[in-house]
Amino acid sequence: MEFGFHFPTKIRFGRGAVQNNGAALRLGERAFIVTGKHSGRASGALADVIAALTHEKIECSVFEGIGNNPDVEQCRVVGAQARAFHADFIIGIGGGSPLDAAKAVAVFAANDIPAEQLFTNSYESGVLPIVAVPTTSGTGSEATSWSVMTWHTVKTKRSFGSLQTYPCLALLDPTYTDSLPLAITRSTAMDAFTHCFESVISVKASPLTDALSFHALERFGKLMPQLELGDVASLRDELMLISLLGGVAISHTGTTLMHSIAYPLTYFHGTPHGLANAFVLPVYLKELAAYRPERLAAALGALGMSQAELAAYVQRNCPIDFTPDRTMFPLWAEQTAAQGGARNTGTPVDASHFEELYAEIFQ
Ligand code: NAP
Numbered sequence: 468m469e470f471g472f473h474f475p476t477k478i479r480f481g482r483g484a485v486q487n488n489g490a491a492l493r494l495g496e497r498a499f500i501v502t503g504k505h506s507g508r509a510s511g512a513l514a515d516v517i518a519a520l521t522h523e524k525i526e527c528s529v530f531e532g533i534g535n536n537p538d539v540e541q542c543r544v545v546g547a548q549a550r551a552f553h554a555d556f557i558i559g560i561g562g563g564s565p566l567d568a569a570k571a572v573a574v575f576a577a578n579d580i581p582a583e584q585l586f587t588n589s590y591e592s593g594v595l596p597i598v599a600v601p602t603t604s605g606t607g608s609e610a611t612s613w614s615v616m617t618w619h620t621v622k623t624k625r626s627f628g629s630l631q632t633y634p635c636l637a638l639l640d641p642t643y644t645d646s647l648p649l650a651i652t653r654s655t656a657m658d659a660f661t662h663c664f665e666s667v668i669s670v671k672a673s674p675l676t677d678a679l680s681f682h683a684l685e686r687f688g689k690l691m692p693q694l695e696l697g698d699v700a701s702l703r704d705e706l707m708l709i710s711l712l713g714g715v716a717i718s719h720t721g722t723t724l725m726h727s728i729a730y731p732l733t734y735f736h737g738t739p740h741g742l743a744n745a746f747v748l749p750v751y752l753k754e755l756a757a758y759r760p761e762r763l764a765a766a767l768g769a770l771g772m773s774q775a776e777l778a779a780y781v782q783r784n785c786p787i788d789f790t791p792d793r794t795m796f797p798l799w800a801e802q803t804a805a806q807g808g809a810r811n812t813g814t815p816v817d818a819s820h821f822e823e824l825y826a827e828i829f830q
């Protein structure tokens with residue numbers, strides 16, 4: 468047996484996490500805040516962070532306009548703004564989109580480089596320290612080095628991430644998710660769930676990541692009926708914890724084929740990330756039944772569901788509202804084959820096989 472585990476993010480979890488840990492924000496004299504168009508304000512997180520910075524006498528500048536599925540070129544422009552502000556560190560507030568954007572901004576603030584160089588994970592002038600304050604319970608981005616960018620040059624989403632892009636501090640307060648509409652609560656919860664599930668499946672799984680992901684799947688299995696009923700007010704803490712556990716797990720295992728195959732649904736049709744993952748799940752499960760039956764059985768066992776029950780759950784709860792252009796499937800299949808996640812799964816990785824999977828997903 469051989470594995471490693473290195474997790475550099477300081478985590479503070481609980482209601483009042485920002486108010487109670489203001490001193491942890493002493494990472495410099497000037498903070499540049501990156502948040503979404505509404506999420507920073509709607510959640511209350513932006514006001515709490517600004518109050519904490521003011522209390523610590525840290526100057527700040529706020530960029531409040533990161534789009535969903537953030538665009539690498541926008542992050543480059545915002546990075547230049549952070550550089551002009553002479554930021555010492557970057558604070559991301561929001562769902563996965565602003566948190567992922569904050570990581571890119573932290574790179575571009577320190578390095579005036581072309582967009583494509585972001586994906587090399589090699590930056591001459593390092594990366595500014597990153598603080599993450601999540602307002603959704605889904606991506607676990609506060610606990611991963613990964614950042615997923617929309618990159619129009621390659622017409623899909625592409626990730627980057629290395630030890631340098633882990634947040635140094637993550638402040639998780641479930642209160643910030645109270646303002647989330649039910650549909651986003653559900654789709655982000657499905658993202659958190661798929662991270663835990665895929666972490667079990669990943670060929671990079673280790674006893675330590677298993678400890679996190681199996682435990683998280685057990686917890687998620689217990690709340691699935693209540694999530695389906697839409698009775699989510701009392702699930703906020705639990706969902707944020709599961710999202711965090713999934714984040715720490717995938718920070719080591721990476722995601723797998725489910726994420727890779729779902730990206731075109733988001734890029735070409737705007738399907739929310741978690742919903743896209745859930746929609747492709749039944750076909751992914753069939754793939755695992757054929758090639759990874761033992762790990763599939765273990766993940767389903769932790770969840771407390773059969774393959775058929777899980778497939779039926781997502782089919783009931785995660786519909787999509789478009790009909791794809793089938794002539795796009797060869798391109799989608801090529802893109803999927805180029806994603807690292809496809810190779811993490813232990814299933815076939817050739818594009819012609821993925822074309823068949825797309826045909827099955829949309830039959
Ligand atoms: P998101 O795109 O960050 O946010 C979805 C929507 O929810 C936005 O309209 C956002 O508003 C709104 N919102 C966020 N928090 C809110 C709150 N507390 N109250 C009310 N509205 C709120 O969604 P996400 O699912 O968290 O993140 C998705 C992104 O993360 C995708 O790009 C995905 O590829 C990426 N991802 C990253 C990782 C990773 O490891 N880094 C893993 C999985 C996925 P605003 O428009 O105002 O922000």
Ligand code: FE
Pocket residue numbers: 606658662726740
């Ligand atoms: Fe995800």
